[in-house]
Amino acid sequence: MANILVYALQYEGAFNKNSLGAVSEAAKLAAEIGGEAHAIVVGQGVSDDLAGTLGNYGATKVLNVEGPEGLAQPVVDAMAAAVAAGDYGYAIFGGGLLGFEVGAGLAARLDAGVAMEITAVRVEGGKLVAERPILGDSAISQISFRSDVGIIISRLNAFEIKETGGTAAVESLSVEFSPFSGQATMITRGEQRGADVDIEGADVLIAGGRGLGAEEGFELCEALATAFGGNSAVAATRAVVDAGWFPYAGQIGQTGKTVAPKLYLAAGISGAIQHKVGMQGAENIVAINKDANAPIFEFSDLGIVGDLNKIMPKLTEAVKAKKGA
Amino acid sequence: MKICVLVKEVPDAAVQKKIDPATGRMDRSGEKNLNPYDTHAIEAAMQLKESGAMAVDEVVAVTMGPDSAERALHKAVSLGADRSIHLADDSLAGSDVAATGYALSKVLEKEAPDLVLLGQQSDDGECYTIGAVVADHLEFPSLTQVIKIDVEGGTKLRAERQAEYGYDTVEINLPAVISVGDAINEPRYPSLKAIMGAKKKPLDKVSAADSGIDAAKVGGDNSAAQWTGSSEPPKKEAGRIIEDEDTAETVDQIVAWLDERKLI
Numbered sequence A: 001m002a003n004i005l006v007y008a009l010q011y012e013g014a015f016n017k018n019s020l021g022a023v024s025e026a027a028k029l030a031a032e033i034g035g036e037a038h039a040i041v042v043g044q045g046v047s048d049d050l051a052g053t054l055g056n057y058g059a060t061k062v063l064n065v066e067g068p069e070g071l072a073q074p075v076v077d078a079m080a081a082a083v084a085a086g087d088y089g090y091a092i093f094g095g096g097l098l099g100f101e102v103g104a105g106l107a108a109r110l111d112a113g114v115a116m117e118i119t120a121v122r123v124e125g126g127k128l129v130a131e132r133p134i135l136g137d138s139a140i141s142q143i144s145f146r147s148d149v150g151i152i153i154s155r156l157n158a159f160e161i162k163e164t165g166g167t168a169a170v171e172s173l174s175v176e177f178s179p180f181s182g183q184a185t186m187i188t189r190g191e192q193r194g195a196d197v198d199i200e201g202a203d204v205l206i207a208g209g210r211g212l213g214a215e216e217g218f219e220l221c222e223a224l225a226t227a228f229g230g231n232s233a234v235a236a237t238r239a240v241v242d243a244g245w246f247p248y249a250g251q252i253g254q255t256g257k258t259v260a261p262k263l264y265l266a267a268g269i270s271g272a273i274q275h276k277v278g279m280q281g282a283e284n285i286v287a288i289n290k291d292a293n294a295p296i297f298e299f300s301d302l303g304i305v306g307d308l309n310k311i312m313p314k315l316t317e318a319v320k321a322k323k324g325a
Numbered sequence B: 001m002k003i004c005v006l007v008k009e010v011p012d013a014a015v016q017k018k019i020d021p022a023t024g025r026m027d028r029s030g031e032k033n034l035n036p037y038d039t040h041a042i043e044a045a046m047q048l049k050e051s052g053a054m055a056v057d058e059v060v061a062v063t064m065g066p067d068s069a070e071r072a073l074h075k076a077v078s079l080g081a082d083r084s085i086h087l088a089d090d091s092l093a094g095s096d097v098a099a100t101g102y103a104l105s106k107v108l109e110k111e112a113p114d115l116v117l118l119g120q121q122s123d124d125g126e127c128y129t130i131g132a133v134v135a136d137h138l139e140f141p142s143l144t145q146v147i148k149i150d151v152e153g154g155t156k157l158r159a160e161r162q163a164e165y166g167y168d169t170v171e172i173n174l175p176a177v178i179s180v181g182d183a184i185n186e187p188r189y190p191s192l193k194a195i196m197g198a199k200k201k202p203l204d205k206v207s208a209a210d211s212g213i214d215a216a217k218v219g220g221d222n223s224a225a226q227w228t229g230s231s232e233p234p235k236k237e238a239g240r241i242i243e244d245e246d247t248a249e250t251v252d253q254i255v256a257w258l259d260e261r262k263l264i
């Protein structure tokens, strides 16, 4: 039971970066426990050439499954079939949303243990031990597995992508999907709500959250970004994107973008883990929040406890003045 | 039709959460409340019922937890649920996500709901996954983080949610399991009358055996994911904090800080 199975999410002909990180991590761990990393791809007409590129990240075998895309339960069926036919001790998922759903469903199917939000995995006595930060990242739990298969769902960007130059054998696996998997149908996928804003290339990001109070609150962020000038942009949390206040393309976090600007300034953002995972690589983190206990202050370099409606306009003027000086 | 809503009692947001160093389990003493995310699931059930989009006969709140969890059920009922079920059994203590989802699915199996709703995450567990576990056991289709539900022809839902590439619209045939995101609605406040009346609504207390739960699959010792220790994350240097009293001064300090780091 030494092999590791990795779910590789692909969309429109490209693999998800977090999946590639998971393949790299699995290859490293499999080598330590004396096994191989295999990847499984589920999709409509995914070419063997594309599937085979996972060899470059350390997979020795790729199972290519023809099936519906974007829904978790068909992937659970496929992975359960792969586990039944193979010799797997672990299944690993990169962070995202589908990975959580598939991993949890697979745990139920296999009566297996599952650990989520994992930031590191190590080998102890030939077995994997997963590390999960808890309680707003103030402590780290160590988790091991008693089931035949241990399921590890990583946090976004937890694993590093490593290109090995290797190649993988691609096998097609035909799967009989369970009747209930077919009861959900994708109608439209990946709809980009709102304008196409670019936040990944910006040096300065002014990010707004629910604390802005309304869609109009983003004007405060826009004004400050304009004052900084140059390569600056406005970004957002899922809460305000879901509310329709800001375009999806400007969302930072687990189901949005990962950014690493020189300066990230948060206005009215609580600092939920799912947001943090997308911006913790920023060089300088500044937060304005009226709640002194907001989690964002735990990882800010400069925290301002106060009302953004008072601070943002004055800050904008001061930045403008400084620029003009 | 019947909607079951999964609800959980969690430590109040104002309580500093900590871990019992002996067991690795969360210290759940102190003030507790209904998981705020679950109020959105109850509200979604109420809106489906009240809008008439679905012929909903009953909304049933279901929880698994210690005796105190009864209060979360009272709250759920005050928000509109018709009755509630409390799965309480010492043998369930310390169950991991997979075991909790399994145990809840056994209770749900007996209820045979047309729709199971739950919150996007529990404030303490933060796994976002109970729904997927429950769905696989029940053999129902499932979707998490849903922010819009439309009923089509009474037996089919059209659900929207954000996934890693943008917004997805998915059609799901009932029976189904759906976890709702907090953007789906603005939960109502319970009326005083509803709060007073909550304790009078039927509350079934069931044991693991009553629910046909296999004792070998639940509880801390039987859970397949085992906590084996904890450690402290590397210490990050604490950032500087400014309490805004005089905004002009605050802004000067921010600008000086940015200037020092050549960020302006």
Ligand SMILES: Cc1cc2nc3c(=O)[nH]c(=O)nc-3n(C[C@H](O)[C@H](O)[C@H](O)COP(=O)(O)OP(=O)(O)OC[C@H]3O[C@@H](n4cnc5c(N)ncnc54)[C@H](O)[C@@H]3O)c2cc1C
Residues within 6 Å of the ligand: A097, A208, A209, A210, A211, A212, A236, A237, A238, A239, A240, A251, A252, A253, A254, A255, A256, A257, A267, A268, A269, A270, A271, A272, A273, A274, A275, A278, A288, A289, A290, A291, A294, A306, A307, A308, A309, B120, B121, B128, B145
């Ligand atoms: C599976 C999953 C995936 C997710 N993916 C993402 C993701 O990709 N990106 C993301 O961002 N989130 C994501 N989330 C949601 C995340 O958990 C949080 O709900 C979200 O980040 C909160 O957004 P917020 O900070 O804008 O709102 P809130 O948490 O409501 O915080 C608002 C803050 O504003 C402050 N405030 C209010 N008024 C003022 C004022 N006048 N002045 C100053 N401060 C004020 C409040 O004190 C509060 O701290 C995801 C959740 C799940 C379960």
Ligand SMILES: Nc1ncnc2c1ncn2[C@@H]1O[C@H](COP(=O)(O)O)[C@@H](O)[C@H]1O
Residues within 6 Å of the ligand: B006, B007, B008, B035, B037, B038, B041, B062, B063, B064, B065, B100, B104, B117, B118, B119, B120, B121, B122, B123, B125, B126, B127, B128, B129, B130, B131
């Ligand atoms: N013990 C429990 N009893 C009932 N429902 C639960 C329980 N634990 C979690 N849930 C439900 O599952 C949702 C997601 O929780 P989690 O997967 O822990 O983040 C919660 O919002 C609840 O609706």
